[in-house]
Amino acid sequence: SVRPGKPGPAAPPRGPVAAPPAQRTNSPQPAGEPGTAAGAQLQLIPAPADGAVDAADEAVDLLLDSGRAPGEILVLTTGETHPWAVHERSFGEASYWAQHDAADDVFYADATAERATGRPVVVVAVNGGSDEVTGRALPAAMARAGTLLIVCGDPQRINAVLGAPA
Template structure:
């Protein structure tokens, strides 16, 4: 007796083929092969020094550059080591359940505390070290690198994590 047939697999959404940005953040990498793209063993790491009070602004600039370069908002995760990002505070005002559902939906940039984020990979992770004198930066950077698919950008407090990523890219002084 015939029953319902399984639906054909849904194709992956198309990825933008934006050119690499000339700023501090590279554009999307082209997918290789068919079906599933091979993930690099470790992401490209960019260290952007900033004072703790300026780290959130630096991260906001990075997110803007990523989106302008063609990254999908759902590909970006912003983690803070110090005070929560204002957008995270806003989203939490609607309740914990709705807030964490947004992480799973991956429709927009997601903001979270570096220690509280759940196990969800994103192509790009922006780590905001916006607290001075904290020993959380190193462990947060290692965790952020595990969650990043192709790019990890550390904003502020880079001296605390530089030794962890000896091959990290640094801005060229003007």
């Protein structure tokens, strides 16, 4: 039995796992259409704002269980910072960003962190934040995602922020 808000099985990787960074684009793309940006597929996991981080964590677990390498996954939050990022930042910004640059583990950042570069899979937890932050974060996340963008949050709010018909 599947719990409400729990994501379905993660899609298996298609073709080459690592997309070359040169394929990244900085132009915002509509997030409602798979195949935009560098060919990233969009997956929406419905979750309330206060459950978006848990849904994102479950999605990461499924990705890892399906064979994704931890260094291929970037997790972004639009509201409160993910607890992992809060913990790692307590050791200093230099140490925190060195982990990002090493790219050997899942990395957690605020959606507004421009320094966070693209990875094959980007997971966004829409866990609060203003509509303006969310409206900028989602197209930026699509541009960062090489093969898969997973958005965890309230579908009505996400569509409203992106200007998609409800």
